[in-house]
Amino acid sequence: MNRRRVLRRRIVLAVLLLLSVALLTAYFRESDSGIAHGVQSGVLRAVGPLQSGTARVTKPFRDGWNWVGDLFSAKSQVKALKNEVQQLRAGLASELTTQAENDQLRALLDFQKDHVFPKDVDLVTARVIARTTSAWYSTVTISAGSSDGVDVYDPVINGQGLVGRITTVFANSAKVMLVTDQQSYIDSIVEPGGAQGIVSGSVTGDVTLEYVDKNEKVKVGQYIVTSGRDSSVFVRGIPIGQVESVGTQEVELYQSIAIKPWVDFRRLDIVQVVIR
Amino acid sequence: MTISRTARQTNERAWPTWAEVGRLAVVLLAAILLQTALAPHLRLLGAYPDFALIIVVCVALVKGSETGAVFGFLTGLISAIALMEPFGLSAFVFVLIGYLAGRYAETADLPAGVAPLLTVFIATLIAGVLLAMAQFLLAREVPLGFFFGRVLLPSLVLNTLLAAPIYLLVRVWLRGAGDLRAAAAR
Numbered sequence A: 001m002n003r004r005r006v007l008r009r010r011i012v013l014a015v016l017l018l019l020s021v022a023l024l025t026a027y028f029r030e031s032d033s034g035i036a037h038g039v040q041s042g043v044l045r046a047v048g049p050l051q052s053g054t055a056r057v058t059k060p061f062r063d064g065w066n067w068v069g070d071l072f073s074a075k076s077q078v079k080a081l082k083n084e085v086q087q088l089r090a091g092l093a094s095e096l097t098t099q100a101e102n103d104q105l106r107a108l109l110d111f112q113k114d115h116v117f118p119k120d121v122d123l124v125t126a127r128v129i130a131r132t133t134s135a136w137y138s139t140v141t142i143s144a145g146s147s148d149g150v151d152v153y154d155p156v157i158n159g160q161g162l163v164g165r166i167t168t169v170f171a172n173s174a175k176v177m178l179v180t181d182q183q184s185y186i187d188s189i190v191e192p193g194g195a196q197g198i199v200s201g202s203v204t205g206d207v208t209l210e211y212v213d214k215n216e217k218v219k220v221g222q223y224i225v226t227s228g229r230d231s232s233v234f235v236r237g238i239p240i241g242q243v244e245s246v247g248t249q250e251v252e253l254y255q256s257i258a259i260k261p262w263v264d265f266r267r268l269d270i271v272q273v274v275i276r
Numbered sequence B: 001m002t003i004s005r006t007a008r009q010t011n012e013r014a015w016p017t018w019a020e021v022g023r024l025a026v027v028l029l030a031a032i033l034l035q036t037a038l039a040p041h042l043r044l045l046g047a048y049p050d051f052a053l054i055i056v057v058c059v060a061l062v063k064g065s066e067t068g069a070v071f072g073f074l075t076g077l078i079s080a081i082a083l084m085e086p087f088g089l090s091a092f093v094f095v096l097i098g099y100l101a102g103r104y105a106e107t108a109d110l111p112a113g114v115a116p117l118l119t120v121f122i123a124t125l126i127a128g129v130l131l132a133m134a135q136f137l138l139a140r141e142v143p144l145g146f147f148f149g150r151v152l153l154p155s156l157v158l159n160t161l162l163a164a165p166i167y168l169l170v171r172v173w174l175r176g177a178g179d180l181r182a183a184a185a186r
Helices: A002-029 A035-057 A059-096 A099-114 B003-011 B018-041 B051-063 B065-082 B089-107 B115-137 B144-175 B177-185
Strands: A122-131 A139-142 A155-158 A161-169 A174-178 A185-191 A196-200 A207-213 A223-226 A239-247 A254-261 A270-275
Touching (some): A002 A035, A002 B065, A002 B089, A185 A207, A196 A254, B018 B051, B018 B065, B051 B065, B051 B089, B051 B144, B065 B089, B089 B115, B115 B144
Antiparallel strands (some): A122 A139, A239 A254
């Protein structure tokens, strides 16, 4: 009897492990219209309203939690903001006396005129209904899918700027790869100036602008926007962030530019999908 | 009262009754909802709590290795569907975790107060390493400093802190409050 129980236990373990490996293999080998993806789509269609409802129900609790977190960080933020105001005032006074400031303002004005975002595109509004807690992926699930006109590679934005792009679409939901994901690459330009580069995420969540030629002059505080070039999946002029630091090493071919994204990725709630 | 007695008593029966399956289904639903709706918004110590993993361990400690493995498989599968993650990866890890935690409960004689903390700690360690290895195999970047400092260490602390209250709730739900009172009296 005891031997039979041990055997049964081992068989259960072996079957479940084999099933897991088979599912994993099938998932990666098949296309988006395969069986495993189909099952995922079907289940998501059924539980989508439940997830959406849960996200709404838990919103007051999440807001409360964030409020508590803000309280702890408020003191240091006030100090940092005071320093920033002082620096800005000093910087502004200095800049007002130079011709360079006029050039910069003119360039910024041109930027705003030329790259109004988003322009001549349709937008689908959706709610973030789930997000992965895995440290290895930066993705969220939104409550709009192919039935709303959403397609793979469509850019996703919110009031602050570029959130990411659609990677998988189901009927009533879609998966969004955030700008911070390590497999996210966005063809971008620095404004004003027009230096070109690729914005990429990382596993640590830091966002950098890569492949910017060493001869290009990039300064802290400049804007990074999507380039919208022919080969890019993004429309032109979607704001991504601001240059935080610029590092140049003699041995490197390109500059090392850290970016502070406009979007607060920890508090995504309502987003819009840019339908191309 | 030791943790092993609870799981060993369960393991002596053939399969869970329908009433037990119903209770396990409720725990499964709670695990999925906590993991998908609550965990993403509870960033503590730089990590997110892994409710699904903790609950799989707790169920395995109370119900034994077979139930733990099956429960782990279902939890991994459903959470992967809900979070649009690759099928089978979490399921594979959770099957192993559920089975090993269950076997540990069936064979070891640790005090019930220590066992959930220790098991969740080790389970988090195993799951973290397995998932990092999987990422490496999937050709994703896995910086060791980031993995140990900002993923594994915070997760170990956070999951271990949450283990005791969740274990208590799961045990009371699956075995009734009388079981706890009896354990305390012994």
